[in-house]
Amino acid sequence: MTTGSLARQVGVSPTTLRSWDRRYGLGPETRDEGRHRRWMPGDVAMVLDMCRLTAAGIPPAEAAKAAKARAEADGPVGPPLALSASRSGSGLPLGDVRQECRGLARAAVRLDAVAVQERLVAAVTAHGLVAAWEEILAPALQAVGRKWASAGERYVEVEHLLSWHVSATIRHVYVSAASARRMPRSAPVLLACMPGEQHTLPLEALNAALAERGVPTLMLGAAVPADVLEAAADRVGPSAVVLWAQSAATAGLALARHVAAASWGVRGARTHSRVLLTGPGWGRAAHPALLHPPGLREALAALDAPQTAHPRQSYGA
The missing domain is CATH 1.10.1240.10 (Methionine synthase domain)
Known part of the structure; x- marks a missing residue:
């Protein structure tokens, strides 16, 4: 493998590879007649070790010493599978x-x-x-x-x-x-992506953070149809509903307002759920009954805050 090919594969510049070779002797054993570097599988494995160690914050000189020592201890290696597919x-x-x-x-x-x-x-x-x-x-x-x-x-x-x-x-x-503590039998926080929305990771992070705090949740995940969202909310009477929209195309404010206006529970003791609009898709959308937290911390704080709190903006990846 040439230096340029290896650089593209491992995600560093060719200059960095040449510098590692010059400063720390972390280079290929084989060179062609024009003195061009040719990296063999063992050399590539050594460079991968160097990348892992420096990415973990270890100084380059120490990382190079450790990578070379490991390469000498391991001996010859075959083609690196991670690189062959990259x-x-x-x-x-x-x-x-x-x-x-x-x-x-x-x-x-x-x-x-x-x-x-x-x-x-x-x-x-x-x-x-x-x-x-x-x-x-x-x-x-x-x-x-x-x-x-x-x-x-x-x-x-x-x-x-x-x-x-x-x-x-x-x-x-x-x-x-969730397994380390007994979740209370109280109304859960319902988390759902808007219809057509497939991005779930920010909601998953919020779901896990709530579990760490002992807050019961009901995670419905990606692309929840409107009727399914309404049916689930009606069944569990959530303390709050968190709706995620990654793009403006999936940010249905009408559905969010409908969920916020709905009431749950038995006749004579029906309640409303707070609704949190999360994700960049909502833009500057606002409604008096809806919360709009800017980040994961703010979403957690909003769920703990009184019903009158109104943080704005959206959060996530």
């Missing part, structure tokens, strides 16, 4: 983000599923779900989404890989929290 390049538009977010994005670009899962678990363990979502997971998802939008189909596999592992990590938090 078509993704580098340069995700991350901006000013935490180092953990950069490491997660780089692992996703490399299609390194093991590293992606390790980064996600480490982020949630170190920072908690809410901070990890807002500062690491969501920015990485947003960057991949922007890259996909600008690069056509080239980054679809990266987004699918990252989304699947983020969902798996969040659901593990939910299951662990």
Whole structure:
């Protein structure tokens, strides 16, 4: 493999690979007659180790020493499976983000599923779900989404890989929290994507965060038809209804107002549910009976606040 090909595969620049070779001796053993670098499978495995270690915050010199020691201990290796299927390049538009977010994005670009899962678990363990979502997971998802939008189909596999592992990590938090404590038999918070809306990850994050706080929830997931949403609300009488819309095309304000106006419970003791409009699809839509929190923290605060609270805007990836 040439230096340019390897750089595109692992998500770093050719200059970085040459610098690692020059400074730390982290280069290929084989070179052609023109002294061009030719990276063999063992060399590629060593570079992947270097990428994982530096993305985790280890200084390059220490990372290179560890990568070389592991390569010497492991001996010859076959073709790296993660790279043979990868078509993704580098340069995700991350901006000013935490180092953990950069490491997660780089692992996703490399299609390194093991590293992606390790980064996600480490982020949630170190920072908690809410901070990890807002500062690491969501920015990485947003960057991949922007890259996909600008690069056509080239980054679809990266987004699918990252989304699947983020969902798996969040659901593990939910299951662990729900099984660790006995949820009260009170009216749940109902969470649903608007009809036609498939983006569920921000709602999954809110669902898991509520479970950590001992709040009962009813998660209906993606693309919930209007009649199904109304029937579910009528059956459980939710304390609040959280509606997610990623795009303006799925943000049906009429349905949201209808849910907010409906009453639940037995005759003589019927109540209304607070409705939270979440997601960028709602824009500046407003209604006196509807809440509009800007982020995951604000959504959690809005669900704890008195009925008169009216935070604005929307949140999510």
